[in-house]
Amino acid sequence: MSKKVAVYGMLVALAFLLSYVETLIPFSFAIPGIKLGLANLVVITALYCLGEKGAFVISIVRIMLTGLTFTSLSVMLYSLGGGLLSFLCMVLAKRLTPLGITGVSVLGGVAHNLGQLLVAALVVRTGSLMYYFPALLAAGTAAGALIGILGGLVTERLRPFLRQGA
């Protein structure tokens, strides 16, 4: 039990830290909503090492913490929309499709951007935001692929240790 607490605590801290690191990168993209999603590296690693429940807990706690610390409540709402949809898609992709960790991460990245866009379109009640859709689709794919490849490397090395702990 204490080992489990330690592992979860460490992963939440790591995801939290990566969210912070990401705010430091001076990405000045012309399109809102484009980001690397470094924290998703921890979520996808947890999904493959600890299972769905563990990854879900880490994902939600991370979004709450980041929302309360670095951003505002409204931004947290978009993050939740994106985060939940992304997580659902990754779980379904992992269960139902023959995709590997990279493919699962790509779907997660795309779903994240789509979820945020939908929440944003709901808030301002306009379809004109769909203008961003192609760019966000491409960006989500690229970021998801990168995180997926990294996640594959990390999972390979961490799995034996995390399995022991949890």
Place this chain on the structure above:
Amino acid sequence: MKKQDSILILVLLAAAAVFFLGFRIWNRKPPEEVVVYVGDVEYARFSVGEDKELVIEGENGTNRLIVKDGKADVTEASCPDKICVRQNPISRTGETIVCMPNRVIVTIEQASQKKIRSEAGG
């Protein structure tokens, strides 16, 4: 990386390219009007040809909009994230600058059908 993963990535990138080109062709008509919305209410509407500076009173703060040489740009904002300020100036039909905290949307549209009809009729 699995083969299926590569296929998925290629399909998604191709879809993005198709949507991008599709939007371009769909909005090929010349831009006519800069329209500002706050929430879902129209706040201002004027010709793109008009050089103009406008301070938009959004729901939680203000955004400064400058229209010059057929390009609309948000240059200042009261919100903390400044995403709208970082966005590039817009000049094509359908392009949009959005400030989520203030719920301000600046977009470029064709002159509304209703207006064209009334002008033709009058």
